[in-house]
Structure formats: C-alpha cells, structure tokens
Amino acid sequence: MSLLCVKDLHVQFHEREQEEEAVRRLSFTVRPGEVLGVVGESGSGKSTAMQAILGLLPERAQVSCRQITLDGADITPPPPGADRRSRRMYERKMEGVRGCRIGMVFQEPLSSLNPSVKVGRQITETIRAHRKCSKKAAKERAAELLGMVGILEGEMRMRQYPFELSGGMRQRVALAIALAGEPRLLIADEPTTALDVTVQAQILDFLKRIAEETGMAMILVSHDLRVIAALCRRMLVLKDGVLVEEGTAEQMFQNPKHEYTRELVRHGARLDEPPKFVENVEYGKAGDSLLAVDAVSRAFSRGGSGRRIEAVRRVSFQIGRGETLGLVGESGCGKSTLASLVTGMLSPDGGTVQYHGEGRVQMVFQDPYASLNPRMTVGDALAEPLMLNTDMSKEERSQRVREMLLMTGLRPEDAAKYPQAFSGGQRQRICIARALIAEPRLVVCDEPVTSLDVTVQAQILELLERVQRERQISYLFISHDLQVVRRLSRRVGIMYAGSIVESGEPETVYKEPWHPYTRALLAAALTHGPQRGGQCNGSMHSTGMYSAGMHRIKGQAADLPERGCPFAPRCAYAMERCGREMPEMYRIGAREVACFLVHRKAASQPHIGAQSAQAPHEYGI
Amino acid sequence: MLRYTCKRLATGLLALYVLVTAAFFLTRMMPGSPFQGGDATEAVTAAVEEAYGLKEPLWRQYGTYLGNLLKGDLGISYKKPGVTVRQVIGRGWPATALVGFLAVVTAALFGTLLGIWQALSKRRTVRGSIFLGTLLGAGIPNFVLALLLALGFGVKLKLLPIAGLTEPAGYILPVFSLAVYPTAVITKTMCHALEDELEKEYVKMARAKGLKWRRTVVGHMLKNAWIPVLNYIGPAAAFLLTGSFAVESIFTIPGLGREFVNSIANRDYTLILGLTVFMGVVVIGVNLVTDLLCAWLNPAVRRACR
Numbered sequence: 001m002s003l004l005c006v007k008d009l010h011v012q013f014h015e016r017e018q019e020e021e022a023v024r025r026l027s028f029t030v031r032p033g034e035v036l037g038v039v040g041e042s043g044s045g046k047s048t049a050m051q052a053i054l055g056l057l058p059e060r061a062q063v064s065c066r067q068i069t070l071d072g073a074d075i076t077p078p079p080p081g082a083d084r085r086s087r088r089m090y091e092r093k094m095e096g097v098r099g100c101r102i103g104m105v106f107q108e109p110l111s112s113l114n115p116s117v118k119v120g121r122q123i124t125e126t127i128r129a130h131r132k133c134s135k136k137a138a139k140e141r142a143a144e145l146l147g148m149v150g151i152l153e154g155e156m157r158m159r160q161y162p163f164e165l166s167g168g169m170r171q172r173v174a175l176a177i178a179l180a181g182e183p184r185l186l187i188a189d190e191p192t193t194a195l196d197v198t199v200q201a202q203i204l205d206f207l208k209r210i211a212e213e214t215g216m217a218m219i220l221v222s223h224d225l226r227v228i229a230a231l232c233r234r235m236l237v238l239k240d241g242v243l244v245e246e247g248t249a250e251q252m253f254q255n256p257k258h259e260y261t262r263e264l265v266r267h268g269a270r271l272d273e274p275p276k277f278v279e280n281v282e283y284g285k286a287g288d289s290l291l292a293v294d295a296v297s298r299a300f301s302r303g304g305s306g307r308r309i310e311a312v313r314r315v316s317f318q319i320g321r322g323e324t325l326g327l328v329g330e331s332g333c334g335k336s337t338l339a340s341l342v343t344g345m346l347s348p349d350g351g352t353v354q355y356h357g358e359g360r361v362q363m364v365f366q367d368p369y370a371s372l373n374p375r376m377t378v379g380d381a382l383a384e385p386l387m388l389n390t391d392m393s394k395e396e397r398s399q400r401v402r403e404m405l406l407m408t409g410l411r412p413e414d415a416a417k418y419p420q421a422f423s424g425g426q427r428q429r430i431c432i433a434r435a436l437i438a439e440p441r442l443v444v445c446d447e448p449v450t451s452l453d454v455t456v457q458a459q460i461l462e463l464l465e466r467v468q469r470e471r472q473i474s475y476l477f478i479s480h481d482l483q484v485v486r487r488l489s490r491r492v493g494i495m496y497a498g499s500i501v502e503s504g505e506p507e508t509v510y511k512e513p514w515h516p517y518t519r520a521l522l523a524a525a526l527t528h529g530p531q532r533g534g535q536c537n538g539s540m541h542s543t544g545m546y547s548a549g550m551h552r553i554k555g556q557a558a559d560l561p562e563r564g565c566p567f568a569p570r571c572a573y574a575m576e577r578c579g580r581e582m583p584e585m586y587r588i589g590a591r592e593v594a595c596f597l598v599h600r601k602a603a604s605q606p607h608i609g610a611q612s613a614q615a616p617h618e619y620g621i
Numbered sequence: 622m623l624r625y626t627c628k629r630l631a632t633g634l635l636a637l638y639v640l641v642t643a644a645f646f647l648t649r650m651m652p653g654s655p656f657q658g659g660d661a662t663e664a665v666t667a668a669v670e671e672a673y674g675l676k677e678p679l680w681r682q683y684g685t686y687l688g689n690l691l692k693g694d695l696g697i698s699y700k701k702p703g704v705t706v707r708q709v710i711g712r713g714w715p716a717t718a719l720v721g722f723l724a725v726v727t728a729a730l731f732g733t734l735l736g737i738w739q740a741l742s743k744r745r746t747v748r749g750s751i752f753l754g755t756l757l758g759a760g761i762p763n764f765v766l767a768l769l770l771a772l773g774f775g776v777k778l779k780l781l782p783i784a785g786l787t788e789p790a791g792y793i794l795p796v797f798s799l800a801v802y803p804t805a806v807i808t809k810t811m812c813h814a815l816e817d818e819l820e821k822e823y824v825k826m827a828r829a830k831g832l833k834w835r836r837t838v839v840g841h842m843l844k845n846a847w848i849p850v851l852n853y854i855g856p857a858a859a860f861l862l863t864g865s866f867a868v869e870s871i872f873t874i875p876g877l878g879r880e881f882v883n884s885i886a887n888r889d890y891t892l893i894l895g896l897t898v899f900m901g902v903v904v905i906g907v908n909l910v911t912d913l914l915c916a917w918l919n920p921a922v923r924r925a926c927r
Contacts, residue, residue, distance in 0.1 A: 051825070054829060056825055056828055056829055059743075084743075091834075095831055095832075095833060096831070097831075098828060098829050098830065098831040099829060099830035099831030099832075100831050103829075103830075104826075104829040104830075106822055106825070106826060106829075108822060111821065111822040111823060112822040112823055112825070112826040113823060113826070114823040114826075114827070114841045114844075114845070115823075115845070115920070116844050116845055116918075116919075116920055117840070117841060117844065125832060125836070125840065126830040126831065126832070129830065129831045129832050129833070129836070130831055161920045161921070161924070163920070163921055164924070174826070177826075177830050178829075178830070180830070181830075181831065
C-alpha cells in the first residue's frame with residue numbers, strides 16, 4: 001500500500017486575467033520509507049505541486065484534484081468552487097496533517113525561519129502545536145531534536161536568533177522543525193540549493209541517514225540531477241507542469257526515454273567533461289600577463305564592534321592574455337570582494353592590482369534579474385558603456401549594439417525591448433553583451449551561471465567559450481561550482497577565508513588535491529550519475545578520512561583564528577604549527593599550495609616536478 | 622546601541638538649539654513692539670520696553686535668554702502680568718497631554734485591529750469598507766470632523782457634552798476627532814505591512830509546521846508588521862501631544878494649542894518662544910524614544926549592545 005497517493009493534481013494561477021497552468025494532471029505515489037526524487041527546472045511546477053498537497057498555496061491558485069490520500073486517509077483539497085465551510089473543514093484537517101504527518105523543508109532557511117523569533121521558540125511551538133505538553137518538556141524535546149540534526153550545544157542555540165546561525169545550521173534547524181512531529185513523510189523542497197557544497201553534502205548525508213533510521217518516506221525536490229541521484233532510487237521528471245518521465249535513477253541515466261530527460265542528463269554530463277581550450281593561445285608566458293594581482297588584502301569593519309574582518313588576505317595571481325583563471329570557493333570566502341578589487345570598484349588596503357590591457361575591466365554578475373535596469377531598453381543598456389567610453393555617433397552605437405546582440409545569440413530587434421521580456425538565460429546573454437561591447441581584454445564573471453537552470457547553464461558557458469575563442473579575451477571566472485569552473489578554466493585557484501590555498505591546472509588539482517580543504521571540497525562535490533548499489537556517488541559519506549575530517553567542520557568565517565592557517569580549526573591534519581603560523585605558498589611545478597604538509601614534502605624532494613608529484617598523504621601523513 | 626543612542630541624543634539637542642535660535646530671532650524680526658498700540662504714549666512704551674530689557678542689543682537679549690533657558694527659566698509673559706511662561710504651560714499641558722495621549726492609544730489600538738482585519742479578511746466587503754473608511758478618515762480635516770461630531774452628538778442627539786473636560790464623557794468627542802486621522806494611517810500602514818509579511822516564506826513555513834492561523838498571525842507576523850506602525854506612531858504622538866488649536870477651540874479645552882495661537886496674536890514673545898521650546902522638546906523627545914524603540918525591537922541591534 002502506498003503512503004501518499006496523488007491522483008490528477010491540477011493547479012492553475014489566476015493573475016491579472018492571465019490563466020496559467022502550473023501543474024497539469026499530475027499523479028504519483030510514494031511508498032512507505034521510500035525516497036522519491038522530483039526533478040525539474042524552474043517553472044516546472046515541482047514546488048507548486050508539493051505545496052498543493054499540503055494546501056499551502058495562496059488563494060489565487062486554483063487547486064483541483066481527484067484524490068489525495070495519506071496513509072489511507074483522504075486529504076483531497078476542496079474543489080475551486082467549494083463553499084466556506086468545506087474550506088474551513090479542510091484547513092482544520094490539514095492543521096493536523098502539516099508538521100505532524102507530513103513535514104516540510106524549504107529552500108532558503110534564512111527566509112523560512114522568522115528573523116525576529118528565537119530559534120528555540122520556533123521549534124517548541126511546533127512541538128506544542130501537535131502534542132499537549134509543558135513548556136519545559138517541549139524545550140527538552142527541542143534540544144533533543146537539535147542534537148539529532150547534528151547541532152551541538154542545543155540549549156545555547158535555542159536562545160539565538162536565525163541570523164546568528166550559519167546557513168547550514170539554519171537548514172538543520174528547519175529540519176529539526178520538520179521532524180518535530182515525527183512525520184511519516186518529509187517533503188524537502190530544494191533543501192540544499194542555497195547551501196555551500198561542503199554543507200550540502202552534510203545535509204544530504206543527514207537526510208539519507210534519517211530516512212534509513214526512522215523509515216520515514218521522503219520526497220526530495222531539486223533542479224539538480226546530481227542531488228536527486230545521490231539520494232533517490234526512483235524519480236519523477238517534471239516539465240512545464242507535466243510529468244514527462246518516471247522511473248528508477250539508473251533508467252533515467254542509462255536509458256532516458258523522454259527528450260527532456262535526455263537533455264537534462266546530457267547537459268549535466270557535459271559539465272563533467274574536460275574542457276576544450278583555445279589551441280593557438282599559449283599561457284603563462286612571462287611578460288604576457290594581462291592582469292597581475294600581487295598580495296592584495298582588503299578588510300571590512302563589521303557591525304558596531306569596530307573589529308575588522310579580512311575578506312581578502314594577501315592574494316596573488318596572474319592572468320595571461322586569452323587565458324581563464326577559475327576561482328572556486330564557498331560563500332564568504334572573499335571571491336566577490338576579490339572581483340571588486342580586480343575591477344577597481346574597491347581599492348585594496350595593501351598590495352597591487354596591475355592591469356595591462358586597454359579599456360576597463362568588465363564584469364558579468366550572478367543575478368541577471370537584478371543587474372539590468374528594468375526601465376532601460378536593452379539597446380540603451382548596451383549602448384551606455386559606449387557613450388561613456390567612446391565618442392561614437394548614435395548610428396555607430398546602434399550598429400555595435402546589433403552586432404553584439406547577434407554575437408551573443410539574440411536578435412537585433414531585441415534592442416528595443418525591456419529586460420522583462422527575456423528569460424533568465426537571455427538576460428545573462430544581454431549582460432555578457434554589455435560586458436563585451438566596450439571590447440575589454442578582461443571580463444570578470446562572478447557566478448555567471450549560478451542562478452540559471454542546468455540546460456541554460458550549458459548554453460551560457462558555450463557562449464563564453466565561443467566569445468573567448470573569437471576575441472581572445474581573458475576571464476576571471478568565479479564560482480562555487482567545481483564542475484563549472486573546470487569546464488572553462490586553464491588554471492584554477494581554490495579560495496578559503498580570503499586566501500588562495502591551492503592553485504594549478506584543473507586536471508591535476510581535481511585528480512590529486514593536495515590542500516586538505518581542496519580535498520574536502522572535492523569529496524563533497526556530487527558527481528553526475530545514479531547511485532550505485534544504494535551508495536551515494538562521490539565520497540560524501542562520512543566514511544573515508546577526508547570526509548571524516550570535514551564532518552568536524554563547524555563555525556564560519558567570522559570565527560577565524562587570529563593566527564595561523566585559517567583552515568586549521570576545521571582541518572583533520574592540523575598540527576601544532578598550523579595554529580601558530582600561516583603557511584606560505586609553496587610552489588611545486590605548476591602548482592601552488594599553502595599548506596605545511598606540502599612544505600614538508602617539498603623540502604624532502606626539492607626537485608619534484610608537477611608530473612611526478614604525489615599527494616602529500618602518500619608520504620605517511 | 623550606546624553609540625547610536627548618544628548620536629541620536631546629540632542630534633536631538635542640536636536640533637533643539639537651532640529651533641530656539643531660529644524662533645528667537647524670528648519673533649524679534651516681527652514688525653512692531655509687543656507693547657505698542659492702545660492709548661499708550663511713545664514715552665510709556667519706551668519705558669516698558671526698557672523695563673523688559675527690549676532696548677538691549679539683540680545678541681545680549683539672546684545670551685540672557687539662553688542662559689535662563691539652561692536654568693529651566695522660560696521667562697515671564699509680556700501680556701499677562703505676573704504670570705510666568707512655565708505657569709502657562711503648567712496650566713495648559715495636562716489637558717492637552719491627556720487628550721493627546723488618549724487619542725494616540727485609541728489610534729494605535731483601533732488602527733492595529735482594523736489593519737489586521739483588512740489585511741486578513743477573506744470577505745471582499747470587509748476589506749472594501751475598511752479601505753473606504755481609511756480614505757475618508759485620512760481625507761477629512763479634524764476641525765471639520767470635530768464640528769460635525771459636536772453638531773450630531775452634542776447639539777442634535779444631546780448624547781455627549783461638547784464643551785470642557787469637567788466630566789469624563791467630555792473627552793470622548795475631542796479624543797475621537799483627533800484619533801480618526803492617525804487611526805486611518807495606522808490601519809493603512811498595518812494592512813500593507815501585513816500584506817508584505819503574508820508573502821514571506823516563514824509564514825508558509827509556520828503553516829507547514831501545523832501552527833494554527835491565529836498563532837501564526839499573533840506569534841509571528843505581528844512582531845514584524847508592527848515596526849512600520851511604530852515608526853509612524855512616534856511623529857503622530859508628538860503631533861497630538863502638543864495640542865491642536867482647532868479641536869481645543871471647538872470643544873473649549875483649556876490646552877496648549879489655544880495658548881499658542883493666542884500668544885502669537887498677542888505678540889507675546891516670551892510665551893511664543895517658551896511654547897516653541899517646550900513643544901520642540903516633546904517632539905524631539907518622543908521621536909528619539911520611538912527611534913530607539915524601533916532599533917531595540919530589531920534583535921540584531923539588541924544583540925549588538927550586549
């Protein structure tokens with residue numbers, strides 16, 4: 001017998017006389033204890049469908065459904081024309097289902113927790129909503145739940161507000177709330193999308209464990225096939241509100257039936273491919289450097305405390321003409337500050353940034369919705385850099401705008417439209433066109449594909465590659481996504497807490513990470529493909545010593561040690577020396593690593609080359 | 622928080638000083654002398670002006686005034702012999718303050734409730750009528766409303782007293798006519814704030830965890846929605862506590878508003894100045910308190926000061 005059974009779910013949005021079908025005739029079942037994956041891109045109706053099951057949609061959404069049963073009990077929402085009484089009855093019934101029999105976790109833990117209510121109360125009120133118990137008993141249970149989701153010092157955390165917790169910890173709190181009523185089913189709607197790679201791995205790992213231990217069923221909703229593949233045996237693929245394919249994860253990856261599934265799988269796989277580089281460009285030639293960043297630092301004062309936090313500390317790198325340097329790091333590691341330093345939007349506290357190219361350094365931002373002025377036509381937005389930097393006539397400018405639009409895969413007549421008329425991917429093309437129109441030699445791309453769907457990501461990356469081939473420009477490509485960076489970059493730098501801890505060619509760095517942080521990051525990254533033999537792909541399990549080290553991770557950038565290696569508190573290999581002094585960059589062949597482990601090896605084998613280099617752990621560390 | 626408090630206190634004092642200075646020189650720039658007119662001869666006027674110190678150079682008068690002000694002495698009235706400005710304020714302020722305070726409390730209470738009702742009611746008619754009410758309430762001047770109320774409830778229906786504050790029922794009409802405008806604004810503010818909160822994820826989360834709707838509203842949404850309301854209540858309270866000339870006149874309330882207008886008509890320099898300074902203190906003080914309260918309501922700010 002199935003735990004949840006949904007038959008012919010249909011959701012329609014009424015908005016300004018526009019009827020929009022968000023979900024069409026969706027039917028599926030969840031068996032007890034099963035982890036079901038729901039995959040689809042933004043706008044595919046996956047979140048809407050989940051919220052419709054719990055009756056959480058706003059009133060302008062018309063939900064009709066033949067039947068929804070949970071454990072045999074009927075929880076079908078009343079039809080659109082239903083009277084007030086049956087709505088109230090349904091609402092009352094659902095109050096007993098929500099949080100108690102079906103728990104739900106949302107994408108963004110910062111906005112799903114009330115910012116002005118203490119964490120403890122947000123948990124205890126859930127407990128007390130479903131069970132008659134004293135405040136004291138609820139508090140004890142809340143502390144127990146926090147322990148269960150892996151939060152130490154629960155008593156102390158309960159007295160804090162959500163803003164005082166890190167992103168991963170907030171999501172753990174949201175999980176504790178969802179688990180408070182001991183539900184039979186957990187709906188996790190993009191639970192790790194807003195989190196860093198290493199934290200994502202921990203949360204997914206926890207979800208898997210809790211499902212195994214408690215026998216709770218789970219619906220995992222995500223746009224990321226990798227996340228789904230890491231946890232689910234069976235999955236549904238949604239497109240434009242329609243269920244296009246259903247089956248096991250293996251079937252989907254090996255033999256996808258629907259065209260859309262094939263596309264999803266193919267684009268995901270392409271990200272894993274090694275990059276194709278421009279052949280006629282040689283990189284790293286002395287004197288050919290376009291950008292030289294030498295030991296730049298930048299600090300910000302935080303809050304009223306007067307303490308200054310170093311966002312970037314003594315970072316050095318060079319970018320040659322036509323070359324791409326990829327920078328990988330988690331949120332708060334200072335990569336965006338570094339981008340601002342390179343473009344000159346911020347000036348460094350120390351060190352120098354030397355740019356040898358003509359024109360200004362241009363930039364492509366993460367959010368194409370926020371980085372285009374909604375009151376400016378695309379043509380005006382593109383022509384603006386020309387107006388400021390050149391003395392072209394109006395005709396010349398519009399000619400250039402048309403060329404740029406064509407080059408970035410848009411149509412010349414799009415110049416007259418406003419940004420609202422475009423999708424996220426098209427907007428990012430506009431942003432790229434705007435960055436390129438003044439013919440810069442260097443473009444800084446700060447998470448340019450992070451907010452886009454997978455298939456669109458691939459298109460934008462292709463565009464960036466093509467532009468680079470045609471125009472021989474250089475990129476500083478910043479992302480938290482290892483795969484995306486690898487796809488584009490000739491060299492990568494791994495950033496942690498304001499410093500580059502390791503850099504080198506992606507092939508060698510990815511294959512043999514030397515710095516413990518790089519290892520942890522790579523271990524946490526999900527790979528593309530179904531789980532094999534019930535095991536997660538990639539090594540995000542807590543087995544293996546590196547991930548065991550990562551699981552000790554706590555704290556955030558604000559709790560950085562005053563002295564020594566910034567990664568030392570989280571590092572499984574930390575020695576006494578790491579707490580005392582900061583390791584300098586040790587150069588071995590084409591690679592640079594800021595870790596004493598490597599130093600020891602470099603000292604023992606002074607003539608070591610990049611090819612023969614072995615990972616430090618093989619030296620008995 | 623301490624730094625913020627000091628900063629706000631300092632700017633408040635500075636504003637007060639600018640106010641005193643501007644008011645002092647503006648009253649002196651008014652043409653004519655407070656003792657002109659009537660049958661008094663030039664010699665008499667000059668003698669009186671001499672006695673009151675008006676013949677001294679302006680900067681010395683200003684210095685004397687500031688010096689006395691620091692001691693809390695607001696001087697004596699030019700037109701009411703033997704009466705100090707402090708006495709005038711002492712007589713008028715209690716009535717004004719009580720009426721104003723009652724109006725603030727009434728507006729805050731009803732505005733909040735109506736705002737919640739408007740934002741959350743599922744009935745179109747309820748939402749529509751409250752909306753219409755706020756439009757009317759914000760649009761009608763309080764003296765027109767006061768007159769209409771006095772005519773309706775006092776003269777025609779003879780239900781409520783329309784003059785003086787001798788009996789408790791006498792407060793009803795003046796308080797009501799003063800409270801209508803701020804009630805309308807608070808309703809509107811509250812409704813907008815709640816509508817914004819409704820869209821927030823944490824509301825969905827609260828429902829998803831099985832909280833009753835009432836608990837979600839009271840325990841979660843109101844906490845956040847009240848901050849914009851509080852931001853308005855500050856200035857509104859300052860305005861109401863300093864008295865309304867029109868409403869006080871219509872209901873013959875012996876308050877500050879009346880004194881103020883009379884002092885201007887009488888060219889009673891010291892009284893004008895004294896009242897200006899006093900009202901300045903009230904306005905700046907109330908605003909300071911609400912600003913600090915709003916900051917303190919933000920848990921991030923509160924945490925930083927510990």
